[in-house]
Amino acid sequence: MSSLVKSRLIKFLLSLIIVSIAVLIIIFNLRDNIIYFYGPTDLLKNSDKQGQIMRLGGLVSVDSFQNETDSIFYFSITDGENEIDVKYEGILPNLFAEDKGVVVEGVYMNDGRFIANKVLAKHDENYMPPEVIETLKKSGKWQGE
Amino acid sequence: MSLYIFYISNFLLLLCLTASLIQFGKIINNKIFTRPGVIVLAYVQLISILLSFLILIYLFLISDFNFDLVYFNSHSEKPLIYKFSGVWGNHEGSMLLWILILVLFNFLFALSRRISERFKEITVAVQSIMIFGFVAFLFFLSNPFALNQNNFFDGIGLNPILQDPLLAIHPPVLYVGYVGFSLVFSLAIAGLITKEVDQQWASIVKPWVFSAWAFLTAGIALGSFWAYYELGWGGYWFWDPVENASLMPWIAATALIHCVLILQKRNVMQSWTIILAILTFSLSLVGTFLVRSGILNSVHTFASDPGRGLFILLFIFLILVFSFSLFAYNSEKINKINSMGLVSRGTGIQVNNWLLITILTIVFLGTMYPLATDLLLNKSLTVGPKYYSTTIAPIIILFLFFMFISPRLGWTDTKLYKIIIQMRYLIITSLTITLIISLYFELFNLTEILIIFFSLLLVISSVTASINFNKQNILVRTNLGQNLAHAGFGILMMAVVSNAVYSEERIYNAKVGDNLQLQKYIFSFDKIEQVEESNYNSLKAYFLMKKDGKLIDTFTPEIRFYSNPPTITSEASILHKFFSDIYLVMNVPQDQQSISVRMHIKPFMTILWLGTLMIIIGGIISASIRIGRVDEK
Incomplete structure (x- = not known):
């Protein structure tokens, strides 16, 4: 060489x-x-993920929304098959509503409840986060095209 | 009428296709394609695209809903300026704007003098084959002049968050930056073909690459400023994929402009400069089209269609394969062995080149990793912003150090200790200021302290270097562009760090009559009222900001309800002061009695924009100063 x-x-x-x-x-x-994203059914399968920061998405269950005070809220997120209860403290985005798509970020606690510290906002009324669509498709509840 | 316009505009696109093909044919066989000349063809390319762009603007202004694009993206009740900017607020229109700028750069270059005919011909040919590719894409796959058969009474409308004066100019400015690098790419290919990548090549490239870089910087800054006040989260940079997509070509381009300078001065690093030119343009393509393709999951995704992304990916792939094969074939012939001293300015710039490439890799991995896991493992995930800040911060420290020391070194071997002794007062001053700052503001994080220290060093040394007097005590201009941009970068880094450390946020639920406190300020919630505007209704809250009982300012955060398309936006109300911004944003009431208000104190925002502005102006100065600069000695 x-x-x-x-x-x-x-x-x-x-x-x-x-x-x-x-x-x-x-x-x-x-x-x-x-930060991983899960739908309610995925999350229940991955219960070893408790304590980690993650995102959870799906539809806000009908009649699940309650507020304890002006800034502490309770609601459930569903994919049509399973539901997970969420507690959130802070400001809800303008377009937050029952039966609409939502993505929250926070920690899945060992009592099965999700403590959210962020509700991710989008500006378009008809917008559905792609992960939520995927989640709903998996559980067969997706009604769009 | 619409049918005539349809035929005319599509004819214009085909005309440009033909002209570009002939332009390209010139380097294959210049006997057949002697006429028309390069400049005549460049005129044809420019005028055909310019006319079709003007036609598209006209269609938006008169709201001709027979055209699909106007129907889907405009609305007759929209204010005039947004009918106008709506032209490029969508995929097809923005593609046409992109091509217009591409053609414009080609035209300007074709007109430039003192460049050998052969070199010019090759550059214009490479540019023209790209014009051909993009016009073909536009014509066949995303034609802005597609007609529909229905008689729509009105259009669907433009996404309200895009209805903003700043967003009317952000895309054109950004595109001038991206597309400017297409010319630099063509010049690099022409250099590879003629095997002449030398000092003369560098001086031809220099004004183009610097102006493209300045425009790209300005484009990114405008986008960031828009996100700051429109998205209502109080942040100016989210490490969002779309933002990263514009940052990556910027990082590569920053390395490139420095290499072009070394090449011009010392005739070294030919291959590396060519690689950077190719890389920068490829990343610009990725930047433009990933954003529009809908592949990225981002806070900024608007109109999107994954099908088109495939064409662009294929195009980028072809460009990379072609240019790197050419490079592999010819790179030996363009390299000239010219050594630089070990401790010299060239080495410093080289080190910073490597650091920039490292930062680029970090951003690239962070942006692409979620895409890869989504495609390969079908797993959705996000990379947290902390990944970027913690990995990039230590590199920035080194980067600032070399930015400070390199311009003080000579081009040949320099004794480092001599420079340090020369700079002793400067170093002591910066050290003292940093100590005072860190003690006064209780800043004890080593990374943050070091960034502030080296930024200060950089700012002070750049400022003192630009104030140079000759023997007659006359201020002489020495590297003004460089010093301004470097000082601007130092200021930007200081502002970024201090902003991250000292930002404060408070959230309240407020009723009319409440007094809310943020640091030493009291905000009285005065009233809330409904306002009807031409294309939206708004809910406006009035807060009186008082300090020590004295009224300072009134804040009016707003929520807007648009009906075309139905959307709600929050408009922040911001008071810009020199040392800090006060930022109020409100949300739709959960119950009817109270509203949620988020208040931020954002220190050093004005200074942050000021630093960015200095970088942009520095770039423009460097672009306009040709060759005969005064070198400091």
């Missing part, structure tokens, strides 16, 4: 090692910050 090729090979291998280490570090950090 000529010395030029050799030095190039060494340079190449060195940078390959450095790059892979960097990418590994990035991916590890990435994994720590991932």
Whole structure:
């Protein structure tokens, strides 16, 4: 091997090692910050996920909405098969309503209740989060096209 | 009437297709395609697209609902300015705008002088084959001039959150940035074909790449400013996929402009510059079309159609395959061995290039990972914003250090300790200020302190470097663009960190007559009223802000109820002060007695925009100053 090729090979291998280490570090950090999305049925199957931050989506069950005070709310999220009770403290977005699609972010507690710290808002009245559509399709309750 | 317009506009598109094909034919066989000349064809391309764009504007202004695009995206009761900006508030219209800018860049370049005919021909040909591809895409797959058979009485309307003066100019500015890199890409390909990637090449590229970069920066800033006041979350950057899609080409382009400068000065790093030019343009394509394709799940997704995304992905793939094969074939021939000193300005810029590429990788992985898991594992997930801030912050520290030190180093080997001794007062000053800040504001996070320290160092050194006097005590202009942009970046970083640390939020449920408190300010809820506007109804709350009993300002957060299409938006009410913004937003009442109000104090927002503005102006200055700059010695 000529010395030029050799030095190039060494340079190449060195940078390959450095790059892979960097990418590994990035991916590890990435994994720590991932927020998974579940529908109610998925979440019940994955009950080992209790205590982690995640997103839960589906329809707000009819007649489930209650407020304890002006800013503490209770409602259930359903995919037509299973329901999960949610407690949320904060401001509800303008378009929050029963029987409409919703995505909340928070923690699934070991008593089976979901404590939400965010209700994700969209601006369009007819908008349905794609994950919710997917969830409803899975449970066969999707009525759109 | 509509039918005539339909024929004319489609004829214009076909005319542009033909002209672009002939333009491309010139480099295949210039005996057959001698006439018409490059410039005549460039005129044809420009005029045909410009006319069809004007026709589209006309159709929106007169609300001709015989055209599908107008029917789906406009409404007769919409204010005039939004009928106008509605032209590019949708996929087809924005594609036409994109092509118009593409053609315009091609035209301007074709007119430029002092460039060899052959080089110009190749560049214009590469540009024209892209014009051909996009016009064909527009004509066959997303024709803006499609007619419908029904006689619609009125249109569906434009998404109300897009009805905003800032959003009327945000896409055009962003597109000028994206599309500007198409010319840089064509120039890179022409350089590869002629095997002339040298100092002269760099001086041809420089004004184009700098202006594209300045426009892209401005476009991103406008989008961020819009999100800040329109989305009503008090944030200006959410690490949302759509935002990331515009940030990625910006990062690559930032590396690129510095490489073009080194190439111009020292005739080194030819291959790397070419790679960056290709990368920047590919990411610009990804940026434009991922946003419109509907693949991304984002707070900003509007009109979307996944089917079209496939064409664009294919197009990007072809461009990458073609340009990298050409590169692999010719790269040996463009490289010239010119060494730089180890401790030199060139090395510093190179290091920062690597850091930028690392940041780019971080953003890329974060943006693509959810897409990949969704497609491959059918699992939905989101990457939290903390991923970006914690991974990027340490890199920013190093990046700021090299930004500070590199311009102080010479192009050849420099003794580092000499520079540090030279800069001792500056370093001591920054250190003292940082200490005072961190003690006074009780800031004890090492990363934050270091970012503030190096930002300060960068700002002060850039400012002092730009104030240079010659022997006669006359202020001389030295790298004004560079110093302004660098100081702006330092200011931006300081503002970003302080804003993240000192932002405050309060949420209240308020009834008329309530007094709410936020820090030293009292907000009295005065009244709430309903207002009827031409295309929406609104619920407006009035808050009187008082400090020590004195009235300072009135806040009027609003909720708007649009009927075409039916949508509700919250309009924030913001008081911009120099050191902090006060930000109020309200939500629809849960019961009729009270409303929810969210109040934010956002420190340093004005300074944050100011820093961004300095970066943009710095870019424009660098674009307009040609070659003969005064170098500091």
